[in-house]
Amino acid sequence: MSDNEKAADEGNETITIRIRDQTGEETFFKIKKTTKMQKVFETYASRKGIQSSSIRFMLDGERILPDATPKMLEMDDQDQIDCMLEQTGGRSF
């Protein structure tokens, strides 16, 4: 297999990732390792009926940028992303 073929093969490799929300509910996405996470975030937000800008997505404690891909993040099959809904600050409890 040539280097070009190898690169193409890696680009087509798919993994399943899980997005877990604050209630513990998980949503699964099967995506290519080269898919930008922005696409996942927007699809997730759309499914949940919320704006993608109102959610933060974290991997092992670090925020994920929309331009990142699973390959860049060194994600493996079944890896989990945590999503946190934006809060409004200043509330007196």
Add this chain to the structure above:
Amino acid sequence: MNPIPFADNPVRGKPISLATGYVEGLDPGQWLSTSLEDYVPQTSLAGKLPDHVLIGSSNCSTYFHTYNSKLRNEDDAHCVQQMRDGLQPYAESGVNVFDSLRSTARRRATAVLHQVRKFLSGFCFYKLGHHQSLLKDPDYIMQVAEFRQCPVQTDGYDCGLFALAVVSHLLCDKDIHPSVFTQAHIDTFRVALRHGLSSNPE
């Protein structure tokens, strides 16, 4: 391993883009969104924050709760290990807690502080001998994290601005005490920030 930005520290973390409509959170009587509250220090303090000053995201209450819940879940062992490695450098830091709501909402502040304590014990201080003491003795946190007196808000929606004001004062090496600024200063700060962000977001 590279350090993980402490609790999604906005100044050392990844860039935040401000969505349309977020500036409206600075209108009178409104609550600031956490994105806006993180955007301001990120754009104004980048490169100016001394190494010894750690700040967490304004969303960090949720952050602490999310990751603390992983400490008791075996399925999350890999994530917990990754975070412990990335958060070890902060074990060398002292922690000061400034809470503008403390006097009006002691019960809530205690609940938040418990999450902070659990996070420090479970991640940052995990490899230190005294990490369990943080959990066993509620007062032990005072030895590593000091609950400092600071200005207290008189309304129910200004804690984001109080937080920004405290960070600004810390950067100027000013001592923080209950009267270092007042609610009136914050009211002015809100108007000025609204004007500044509307005319020049950067």
